[in-house]
Every structure is written in structure tokens, then in C-alpha cells.
Amino acid sequence: MDAAEVRSRRLRSHLLAESAATVTDVAGRLFAVQAQDFAAGRWALGIRTSGEVTVGEVDRAFDDGRLVRAWTQRGTLHIVEPAAVGAILAVTGERQARAYGIDAEVLDRGERVFRTVLAAAGPLTRAAFVDALQRDGIAGSVTAGSRILTALSIRGVLALGPVVPREEGVAREQYLVALPPPGAASEDPTADLLIAYLRGHGPASSSDFAWWAGLPAGAARAAADRAEERLISFGDGLLALPDTGGATLVGTVALPAFDEYVLSYADRSVGMGAGDRLTVGPTANGMVRPVLLRGGVAVGTWALSLAAGSRGIPEATLFPAESDAGVSEALARVRGFFGFA
Template sequence: MGTPRTVSDADDAGLDALRAARLASHLLTDPEASPLAAAERLAATQAQEFWGGRFALSARTTGAPTAREIDAVFDRGELIRTWPMRGTLHVISAVDAAWMVPITAERIHRSAAARHRELGLAADDFARSEQILRKVLGSGGLRRADVFAALEADGVATTGQRGSHILLSLALRGVVVWGATVPRPDQPATEQLLTLSDHLPPQRPTPTDPAAELFRRYLVGHAPASIADFAWWAGTTITAARAAAAAVRDDDEPITDTTLLVLADGRAVPWEPRTLTPPTDTGDRLLGSFEEYYISYADRSVAAEAGMRAEIGPGKNGMVKPLILRAGRAVATWSRGAADQLAPSLAETWRHHIA
């Protein structure tokens, strides 16, 4: 049999090599020097739960910075949280917002249109909300509750998920992001301040082909991965994903949507696992909710067997549970409320993070 290039083709040795390669891409065996560098390596880190996004960056940074140390990166304006894909909150570098968020914004808007009608939200509501927020956020960020209060005071109802959809829509239009944290004495933050995008640092120039650049950035932090994986992660159509991949391909060799690709000299090429070795890190590793190593692929069988995937999720409530990784495979889930029941080394990891 030839060299496996899709997950379904891989034998046990091929899967071990694939896990080793992904662990390296995800910085889980070779961390970056700073949380900002880790965030840029992943392009976008899912953070529907703020703590989970911070934990993901800590796991990928030398020295495993604490939550409060990562809060400081948000407070300096280097990292933000916004909705660049799938209508889901992600951590991204603050200088990437202007080019990254618009790539799938129109698609997310279209998918939310029916829900907007159910909530009685029309174009005038979004325009009015933008005017209000540009005014109240002009001198600095506000907490979510204060933002909703300002909208309500000016006649814009925020109940029944209306407020959340207003913020999502305005973020997709490039108006607002979640920025600096709301400090708590001697504890990590649990909230961020909503901030005008006008207050972000100077933005990176928009790439000539933003979707192709996003595909390239995805491979940097997630390869080996397929076009189908990218389509899932970016929340785009398979047709758009194929076009993005074609712009980054090295040649015209036929590939399928599930062919595993890597970057070589900036071009996407089929993955050749022969030179890779299985994971050498066989100890248990604590990872957070909505973990990128697990969630960012259409096919998650590499990271977890069927029973474990059912346990991790996404469940009916959309949650993706925190997990314990061993040699690139999820072996258990855990919860913050029962962190003291973890093995001593893993419990110490959690205590360090929230110190």
C-alpha cells in the first residue's frame, strides 16, 4: 500500500505519525515563546468560553503562563476575542481583525437572517445600535451588562438573545471586538470589555487573497489537514475552501477534499508521513474546553475514538468538554468544578493556571 494521505487510509503507525505531526503544529510538543506568538501560529483559537481560549494559549507557550499573565496580553491590546468564523468566538491577534473577520462575515449574516426575523431584528435596529455603541464606547470599553443597558436606555431591546445577535452583527461589520479584561482582585478575569474596532492597533495589510491566506495560516497551526477540515474550521463552503487551497497549492496534482496537506516553502503539498516519528510525549496533558487540537477538524477520529468523541461533544447544548490528552489521543474529560479530583500533576497544572 502507498503512503497514507488521508485519515481513512492510515494504519496504526500512520495515525501515530499524524498525531505527532499535529501535536507539533499545535505547539503542544514545541511551544512558542509568548501567548501572542502562539495565537498567531494558530491563526484563530476557539474561545466560546474565555477560560478555554486562555488555557489553550497557556498550553502552547513556554513556561505555561497563568491566566492573569495571558489577561495582560489582552489588556495591552495585543489579543482580542471576536467572531471570525462559524459565528463562534475566537482569540486572534489584534492586528488581524480587519482582514480576517470579513472573510466569512456575509455567510454568517445570511445564516443568522431567519433568527433575526424571529427576534424582530431589522436593518434599522443594527444601524441604530451601531450609532449608540460608537457614542458610548468612544471614550473606552464597557462590560457586556453596561453595553446592553446603554442600548436599552436608547430604546433598543436586548432581551431574548437580541443583544447577543446585535453584538455579533456589529462585530462582523467591523465595529466592535472584545478587548481588555475586567480585573478581579487576585483572580483571573471572567469578562472582557467591548471595544470599538477603531481603537485597535494598526492593522496588517489585507492580503491579495484573504481566503487563501487564511488557508495557509490554518495549515501552519493545524497541518496535516485537509480541504474538508479547513471548510469546517473556517465555516465556509467546500467550493470556497477548494478555491482557497488551489491558490496555495504547489502543483496541479489531483487531490481529494480529504487529502492531508502540509506547507512546504509556503505552498500546500500532500503530507508524506514516512519521516515522522510517533509522539514521544506519552504523559497525560490537561487541555481546556473547545480545544483546537480536537475541534478544528471535520474528522476528529485522529484525536479521539468514537466513544470518547461522544463524551467530549459537541453535545446537544453545543458544549465541547475539557479533555485529557495522552500521546495525541483524548483519554478522558474533566471539569473545572472537579479539578481537585484530577491526578496530582494535572491538578497542579490547573492550580498554576488560575494562580
Template sequence: MPDPTLGRLRLVAQGLVTRPYARPVDAVAASVAMQGQDLPGVLASAALRTTSGRVADVVADLDAGRLVRGYPMRGTVFLQSADDVTWTTELCAAPSLRAAAARRRQLELTDADLDRAREVSLAFLADGPRSRADLFARWDAAGLSPTGGRGYHALFVLLGEVTLVYGPWNGTDQDVAIAREWLPAGGTLEARFNSDRVAATAEMLRRYLTSHGPATIRDFAWWTKLGLKEIRAALPLVETDLESDAASDAASDVASATGEPRYWRPGLLEEAAALGRTTAAPLLLPGFDEWVLGYADRLFAMTDDEHAALVPGNNGVFKKSVVRNGRVVGTWTRSGRAGQRRLELTEFAPHSPRQRATLERLFAGYPWVSA
């Protein structure tokens, strides 16, 4: 069943109510990563957590190399601080890379083909980042046809091993860059954590729970695909820096239905209480925002039927969500030509005239990356 109290607390924890971050990179680093296969959507997600709310600031962080996208976990592309890409990918990406290797024969790709793609890429991008289309054309010219999914597969592997990374904005997309030239030095698992996987897991866990909590370690396990044994070994390293429903009867209203402890950053409950009805105000969120996708169970925010409307056919494509009172109450889209854009709503619950006016105002100020 939907849990509006939990939903409102998570909105505050994620910065969607108070927009506490000075820069987009600060918002993204606090979260460790934001799911990023919808590039305009994740740029908006980062902007919506900042003081300015400007997508231009997100693009500036991309162009300065402070923000990048890669494949750190789950075989999914994420927006991350450049400081975090290498060590999180080394920690979490191995299972998705193994799964990719198992599919390679179907694509008629060999290890030698990937070695050649790596060699060609490093030579082609030595003078600076280039578009994905340009890189695929260079592969094709080198006898490595990118058609039939082969190009995307090879690029996924090169990003997943942190040979390449999605870097600066080119007006419509991110260019592809050589990771060692685009990312800051000293970001490896060895350099950051002396190759201690438990210490690295603890750092990810701490940031996840402070930015996503109230959440359980099973939420984190689902989010990262790290093993519960490794996560449970890391928990004592961060547990004293968190609050939990296991430690206080006063927090019983955010206890998980399974009885498993939920954790959150200190002071979250008090902050949410002080914000009062502000935590229930309407919001327009992108389709793949972490508030919806950052947990193992999304039904804290909606019913089964509403989830089916948000993700038609359960095909992994999420519509943009209208949120009110800690719940998804509809979906939205933008229609019309540039300069004549209008908000179109599909309601799960009716909006009052005042709520509709608020949504129109939010739509007018939404951080679109293009007109």
C-alpha cells in the same frame, strides 16, 4: 477509528508539546484564530502554547490590544491577533451575517434598531471600552431592549461587521471597544491584500495548515466555511511552502482515509520523530481547544462513544479533555473552593500512578484566569 500517530503530529504542530511561542499573540496569530466562546478556556489554550505558560501574559496581550475576540467566521467567537481581525472577518463572515439577518424578524429587530444600536454604541464607547452589561444597559435606556436575545444578536452583528470588538480584560470578562479605535490601522482586506480574496484565502490556508496540519483543504473549508472553489484557487500559492502525503511514500502513515492529500509544515515529521515519547505525554486541555475542535472530523482523537462523553448530547458544549498518546483518554474538571481546588477525572482509559501524578502536576500549573 482513532489515529494516535495523527494526533501526536497535530499536538506538535499546534505547539502543545514544545510550547514554542514567546507570547500568546504569537501562538494565536500562528493559528489565525482560536475558538473562544469559553473565554477562560481559550485564554488557557493560548497560554499552553507559550514558553512561560502564564495566563497573565494572555491578559497582558488583551489589555495591550494585541489580542481581541470577534466573529470572523462560522458565527462563532474566536480569539485573534488584533492585526488579523478585520481582514479575516471581511473574508469569511458574510454567510453568518446573512443567516443572522434571516432570524431578525423572530427577535422583533429591524435594520433601524441595529442602526440605532450602532449609533448609541459608538457614542457610549467613545471614551473607552466598557463592559457588555454596561453597553446593554445603555441600549435599554435608549429604548433598545436587549432581552430575549436581542442584545446578543445586535452585539454579534456589530462585532461581525467589525464596528465593535471584545478588547481588554476587566477582571471577569472582556470589555467591548470600538474597533477602529482599538484595532491597528491597515488591517482591512483592501490594505492587506489589495482586496484580492484568493491571496487572503491563501494566507489563511497557509497558517491553518502549518499550525493544524496534517490536515486537508476540506478541514480548512469546514473551519472557515469558505468555498472549496476559492480554496482550491488559493492552494497553488502556498503548496510549495508545505509538505504533503501526496508527495512522499514515507508520509503514507498520515494519509487521510478518503485519499485526499493532507498538508503540514516542513520538518514536522522529523521534529515529532526527534521528540519521541514526549509527544505521547499526558496533557490537560481546555474544553474548546483547537486540537479537538480545529478539524472537520474529531474521531482521529477518540471513538464515537468517547466523543459522546466529551460532548454530552452533542449539544456543542465540550468538556475539558485528558490527552495521552495522541488520544483523548478522559475528561477532567476542577472542584472545591479557592485554595482547596482538586482535580477530578473521568477516565476512558485507566491512568497509571505515574500518569496520574503527571496530571496532578499539570493541574497544579494549569493557567487559570481566576482562582
């Protein structure tokens, strides 16, 4: 499969050619949306949703419990539907938990504190929970408390839910919520997670899936072998679901930082040249810049300050020899989403 067809099929999988009806439909399709940067994660949903959706509409999906943000994979926050958290953690949780190395007894105590304080005090911020852990002698510092909080999310206990109101500027914090118990266990959770990944990201290789899920390459390959009858293999290592085809290549769109279209592959050469990948990232400190995408190919980067008092004027930097066709319209959509238009 040539690069143009890969891009065409991925644009459709990523809902960048045909938008979804609601923000929760987007989350369901991509299954887990990178959202360490909360504003960027919300725009990742907004750009894939039909109509003039705003950040307030996305926030309502968190406020009414349709979406949460949790440490589902790679030790990184992702936006997911609550029911999907258990399915992902069934595959990624044990490996992530080992990386944190926090004693099970400490986590048991932390979980009891979380459930007690949540029941007694109602809406609970991250800072308030970490403070409670310190008062109970479970965490000796804010850093230790934050690690326990993250480990409890990886355990499937808690997630970030309703958005904490902010008087000025775009809200950035969320209240903690208790996650529902996981559903019935899958017979093959890793193969099922591969299918979910390909539905929102394919075509992709088992190596791409391994990177996205934070799994060993061998485990990802074995899952692909077990799921062989549910997949189409293109003979070049790329896999897709049978019901996914190509799409008309879209015009210019402004993807957020850390967007799944850019980040969720081990091999990112399809949509960017080597020099452009150095500009976009991931950089040495792990940053991935917002990207201007045209026809599935990165043509530049952009930036927009969301700080309180900002005028919301975006700045675009085009790669050499690229035109500014459609850039103003793409950035105007970002401004409208965040309430600057």
C-alpha cells in the same frame, strides 16, 4: 499518511510538542483560538506557552491590547490578535452576517451608539452597551441587544478586550474595545486563511478547513486548489505547509474544553476512538469536554471548578484500559495556571 504521523505533525503545529515563547505567539500561530468559554480559551494559550505562565499573564495580553476575543467564525468567540480579525472576517463575515439577518440601518445606529458611549464613558461592558441600545430604542430586549453586539463584532466594529477585575475567583468578563480598521485587502483571502489554518493545525483536509472556518466545502476545495503551489499534498486529502514536520510524541497534557486540537477538524478520528468521541463531544448541546491527551491520543477527560470559593481540586476520568501516568502532573499545571497551587 498513517494516524501516528498525522498526530505527530499536528502536535508540532499546535505547539503541544514545542511551546511558544509568549501567549501572543500562540495566538498568532493558531490564528484563531476557540474561546466561547473564556477560561478554557486562556488555558489553551497557557498550555502552549513556555514556562510557568499564569492566567494573569494571559489577561495582561488582553489588557494591553495584544489580544482580543471576537466572533470571527461559526458565530463563535475566538481569541485572536487584533490585526488578524479583518483577515478572517474578509472570508467569514458576510456569511455570518446573513445568518444574523439584522438590518444594516439597525447596525449603523448601533455602531454610532457604541462609538459615542465608548468615547464618553470609557471602559464599556457588554451589559452597559446593551443597556444603551435599549435606551436608544435600537434593541427591544437584552437578547436583541446581544445579537446586535455580536453582529457588530462580525462587522469588524468591536471586540472583547481588557478583562473586568473580579475580587474573588477567575475573572470572566471583558470590556468592549473598538477594532482597528482592516489592513490592505488580500488578493485571495480564502486561500490565505487556509494557509494560516494549516500553519497552526495541519496536516488537515479542505473539509477540515471548511468546518473550522464555517465555509461551504466547495469554497474550501477551491481555495486549496488555488493555493496548491504553497502546499504539500499527501494524496489522501491531507494538506500541510512545506516547512512542517513531525515531533516527538508528548506525554500527558490536560487540554481545555473546546481545544483546537480536538475541535478544529471535521474528521476527529485521528486522536479519538468512536466511543471516546461520544464522551468528549461535541455533545447534543454543543459541549466539548476538557481532554487528557497522551501522545496525541485522548485517554480521558477532566474537570476543574473555577467558581468563587472553589478549592481547585481537579477530577480526572480515564477511558477504559488507560493508565494514570502523568495525569497528576498535567492537572497540577492547570491548577498552577489558575492560581490554585
